[in-house]
Amino acid sequence: MNFLSNHIFSTLKTIPQGSDNRGTGLLLQAGFIRQEMAGVYIFLPMGLRVLRNIESIIRDELDAIGAQEILMTALGSKEHWMTTGRWDQEKMDILFHVPASRSKEYALNPTHEEIVTPLMNEFVRSYKNLPAAVYQFQTKFRNEVRAKSGLLRGREFLMKDLYSFHETSEHLDVYFEKVREAYVSIFNRLEIGDKTHYAFASGGAFSKYSYEFQTELGIGEDTLYVCDACGQKVNNELIQDNNFICPSCEHTSAHTITTSEVGNIFKLGDKFSKDFQLKTSTKDGSNIIPVMGCYGIGVSRLMGVIAEIFADDVGLIWPKAIAPYTDYILVQCDNKKSAIQLALQLEKSGKKVLIDDRDMGFGKKAKDADLFGIPNRIVISEKTLAKGGYELKVRGSSVETIVQYDFDI
Amino acid sequence: MNFLSNHIFSTLKTIPQGSDNRGTGLLLQAGFIRQEMAGVYIFLPMGLRVLRNIESIIRDELDAIGAQEILMTALGSKEHWMTTGRWDQEKMDILFHVPASRSKEYALNPTHEEIVTPLMNEFVRSYKNLPAAVYQFQTKFRNEVRAKSGLLRGREFLMKDLYSFHETSEHLDVYFEKVREAYVSIFNRLEIGDKTHYAFASGGAFSKYSYEFQTELGIGEDTLYVCDACGQKVNNELIQDNNFICPSCEHTSAHTITTSEVGNIFKLGDKFSKDFQLKTSTKDGSNIIPVMGCYGIGVSRLMGVIAEIFADDVGLIWPKAIAPYTDYILVQCDNKKSAIQLALQLEKSGKKVLIDDRDMGFGKKAKDADLFGIPNRIVISEKTLAKGGYELKVRGSSVETIVQYDFDI
Numbered sequence: 099m100n101f102l103s104n105h106i107f108s109t110l111k112t113i114p115q116g117s118d119n120r121g122t123g124l125l126l127q128a129g130f131i132r133q134e135m136a137g138v139y140i141f142l143p144m145g146l147r148v149l150r151n152i153e154s155i156i157r158d159e160l161d162a163i164g165a166q167e168i169l170m171t172a173l174g175s176k177e178h179w180m181t182t183g184r185w186d187q188e189k190m191d192i193l194f195h196v197p198a199s200r201s202k203e204y205a206l207n208p209t210h211e212e213i214v215t216p217l218m219n220e221f222v223r224s225y226k227n228l229p230a231a232v233y234q235f236q237t238k239f240r241n242e243v244r245a246k247s248g249l250l251r252g253r254e255f256l257m258k259d260l261y262s263f264h265e266t267s268e269h270l271d272v273y274f275e276k277v278r279e280a281y282v283s284i285f286n287r288l289e290i291g292d293k294t295h296y297a298f299a300s301g302g303a304f305s306k307y308s309y310e311f312q313t314e315l316g317i318g319e320d321t322l323y324v325c326d327a328c329g330q331k332v333n334n335e336l337i338q339d340n341n342f343i344c345p346s347c348e349h350t351s352a353h354t355i356t357t358s359e360v361g362n363i364f365k366l367g368d369k370f371s372k373d374f375q376l377k378t379s380t381k382d383g384s385n386i387i388p389v390m391g392c393y394g395i396g397v398s399r400l401m402g403v404i405a406e407i408f409a410d411d412v413g414l415i416w417p418k419a420i421a422p423y424t425d426y427i428l429v430q431c432d433n434k435k436s437a438i439q440l441a442l443q444l445e446k447s448g449k450k451v452l453i454d455d456r457d458m459g460f461g462k463k464a465k466d467a468d469l470f471g472i473p474n475r476i477v478i479s480e481k482t483l484a485k486g487g488y489e490l491k492v493r494g495s496s497v498e499t500i501v502q503y504d505f506d507i
Numbered sequence: 508m509n510f511l512s513n514h515i516f517s518t519l520k521t522i523p524q525g526s527d528n529r530g531t532g533l534l535l536q537a538g539f540i541r542q543e544m545a546g547v548y549i550f551l552p553m554g555l556r557v558l559r560n561i562e563s564i565i566r567d568e569l570d571a572i573g574a575q576e577i578l579m580t581a582l583g584s585k586e587h588w589m590t591t592g593r594w595d596q597e598k599m600d601i602l603f604h605v606p607a608s609r610s611k612e613y614a615l616n617p618t619h620e621e622i623v624t625p626l627m628n629e630f631v632r633s634y635k636n637l638p639a640a641v642y643q644f645q646t647k648f649r650n651e652v653r654a655k656s657g658l659l660r661g662r663e664f665l666m667k668d669l670y671s672f673h674e675t676s677e678h679l680d681v682y683f684e685k686v687r688e689a690y691v692s693i694f695n696r697l698e699i700g701d702k703t704h705y706a707f708a709s710g711g712a713f714s715k716y717s718y719e720f721q722t723e724l725g726i727g728e729d730t731l732y733v734c735d736a737c738g739q740k741v742n743n744e745l746i747q748d749n750n751f752i753c754p755s756c757e758h759t760s761a762h763t764i765t766t767s768e769v770g771n772i773f774k775l776g777d778k779f780s781k782d783f784q785l786k787t788s789t790k791d792g793s794n795i796i797p798v799m800g801c802y803g804i805g806v807s808r809l810m811g812v813i814a815e816i817f818a819d820d821v822g823l824i825w826p827k828a829i830a831p832y833t834d835y836i837l838v839q840c841d842n843k844k845s846a847i848q849l850a851l852q853l854e855k856s857g858k859k860v861l862i863d864d865r866d867m868g869f870g871k872k873a874k875d876a877d878l879f880g881i882p883n884r885i886v887i888s889e890k891t892l893a894k895g896g897y898e899l900k901v902r903g904s905s906v907e908t909i910v911q912y913d914f915d916i
Contacts, residue, residue, distance in 0.1 A: 106575055106630050106639045132626055134580045140626060141578040166515055169550040171543045172581060172646055173663050196605050199652045217541055217549060221515050230515045237581055237646065243608045254582045
């Protein structure tokens with residue numbers, strides 16, 4: 099359990115002026131994050147707990163489909179970026195070039211095909227080594243001209259990126275579907291499944307289409323066309339001259355929704371395998387060039403999206419699975435001992451408890467409790483003890499119920 | 508439990524030629540790490556597990572002294588680095604300057620005084636907010652002219668850095684001692700306590716001395732003078748013209764040992780507080796400038812140091828607390844079911860189990876087991892089953908004992 103009286107990062111009375119949006123404003127007000135520069139954020143203890151909880155759900159689902167966690171690098175080799183032609187800032191304008199001693203230069207990686215492909219070159223030599231899938235949680239860097247929208251568009255941000263390697267496109271298709279299902283589970287566990295849509299998007303230089311997970315969000319930077327016939331979603335970057343043609347059913351009328359991209363999945367074909375001369379032997383002894391898939395989730399962006407979606411007028415509201423704590427206990431006067439006893443009991447059943455033992459009035463504490471968005475608010479006071487228990491209020495509901503202790507207090 | 512048959516990153520037959528040192532060579536051979544560029548390393552699954560285990564011990568000890576975990580940024584604001592005068596590469600030649608769009612420039616932070624001090628300026632306004640201590644695990648960047656020695660000297664590496672803020676130097680002294688004790692516990696838990704020495708080092712621009720934790724290591728880059736009278740250790744950077752004078756007892760003869768710096772603790776005084784105009788009110792209503800301490804541990808370097816210290820002729824040997832797995836089960840023929848049953852049993856008591864179910868001979872598997880350095884090697888075969896159990900061999904010892912199952916198999 100943790101005690102709020104030890105907490106350094108106090109809340110603010112109001113949302114800071116000039117906050118990019120309500121979610122970011124509340125994250126700032128509640129002391130979850132601070133801006134170091136535009137698009138570059140510091141995570142304070144409660145924010146970091148949320149971030150790690152999101153990571154943990156993603157890790158869980160990716161381990162379940164046999165992907166292996168590694169940690170690549172922030173600095174990239176210029177040589178590798180030259181190999182794929184993406185060192186050129188005309189081709190990749192968001193790539194930071196970092197001058198180093200002895201006239202060297204490094205990249206600050208915004209994505210990791212240039213790192214993972216040469217890495218895997220050593221290990222995927224035979225069809226027996228395939229499929230191979232690796233992922234990481236890594237800080238990414240983008241030289242954005244404009245960085246607004248709080249955690250939604252960063253110059254520095256946390257991403258999960260997964261790369262898979264396959265003998266044939268059919269094998270890739272099978273794994274691709276597995277990842278899609280894992281993503282659906284992830285967004286469901288984050289409680290944004292119902293608002294998150296699978297959409298066609300541009301395939302860039304690699305294929306006709308890529309696929310995105312887009313979450314409905316008023317402040318999102320993307321627009322999806324929703325086919326009026328079959329409901330298929332299509333990123334507006336695919337719509338030319340306002341002429342919508344559904345890639346699923348060829349229907350031509352659609353309406354639009356505003357969204358934020360939380361995940362994307364790409365079939366890369368053999369672009370990077372070719373560049374880095376990846377070759378594996380097949381069962382019959384010939385050599386083939388493996389095909390690749392890549393799959394991203396914006397971890398820090400997800401935190402911003404979720405903050406924005408669930409917040410109400412008085413503060414943040416976290417889904418249980420990623421809340422910084424599951425239970426907040428508001429202690430009044432001399433009831434700290436009862437609070438600690440209750441917290442110990444709760445922690446036995448896997449709860450994470452924050453005890454608000456600060457020397458301040460009920461009103462101020464209750465206001466912070468709303469702001470933090472911890473699912474369960476528990477009040478222990480003379481009044482509740484007289485009623486034989488504690489008062490439980492679930493964040494987002496207005497009902498206060500008295501819960502009996504199932505142990506002596 | 509994990510199965511080695513799913514593991515992508517196979518071992519190498521021999522240590523790669525040109526490895527910087529034996530520890531690095533074995534980490535490469537065992538498939539724990541790969542070099543992206545000189546001084547820039549990728550952590551593969553087993554290496555990442557070791558890194559996270561080291562982190563977890565450090566976190567545990569720092570939480571216990573009331574420090575709060577946050578996550579600052581890799582990119583730093585030029586303005587903040589200008590404020591302290593350290594933007595100037597003549598003053599800090601290892602600071603990467605990163606050109607960005609619209610003629611902006613960022614720093615790639617090699618240390619975080621320039622980020623943490625303005626951050627804390629908002630929160631430590633009164634003596635009631637002090638002491639305050641925050642720490643992070645953060646990737647650091649250093650524009651090193653030369654980067655050799657594997658994980659021991661990186662251009663990109665993982666560090667834990669802690670910063671503390673205090674009303675007076677006396678308060679700082681008290682906290683400083685707490686951190687020193689926490690560090691002793693950390694190095695003891697990492698099983699390098701007996702080889703790790705507390706030494707006087709240069710205080711740089713901030714004070715007469717700083718203090719280092721230096722681990723005895725043949726390939727280390729530091730030299731310590733050990734006072735022949737009182738045993739006090741002193742970094743050779745403090746010794747002028749070969750004239751040793753012990754800062755503790757003023758004795759003048761000493762011998763030297765070769766070491767690697769695994770931690771350093773600094774009293775920063777009010778240098779950064781002044782630069783960023785940090786001010787807090789005291790009990791009597793006046794204002795003071797808080798004093799600061801900073802405390803580093805090289806997390807990825809520790810992994811390299813520990814690999815180097817404990818390795819033997821046939822592979823790595825990990826201390827139990829940070830081994831990628833506690834137990835390795837070598838399965839032969841059709842005993843996989845027994846192995847899984849045993850693994851489930853072991854995991855109930857908190858063990859982390861790796862099952863070697865690869866389709867290869869005993870000799871090759873046993874060689875890899877030695878290479879990985881997992882503390883317990885368990886063999887289940889017809890032979891051991893006939894003797895009523897499994898064979899247990901502790902890595903680093905040559906004794907093989909038959910252990911009875913305490914459950915039906």
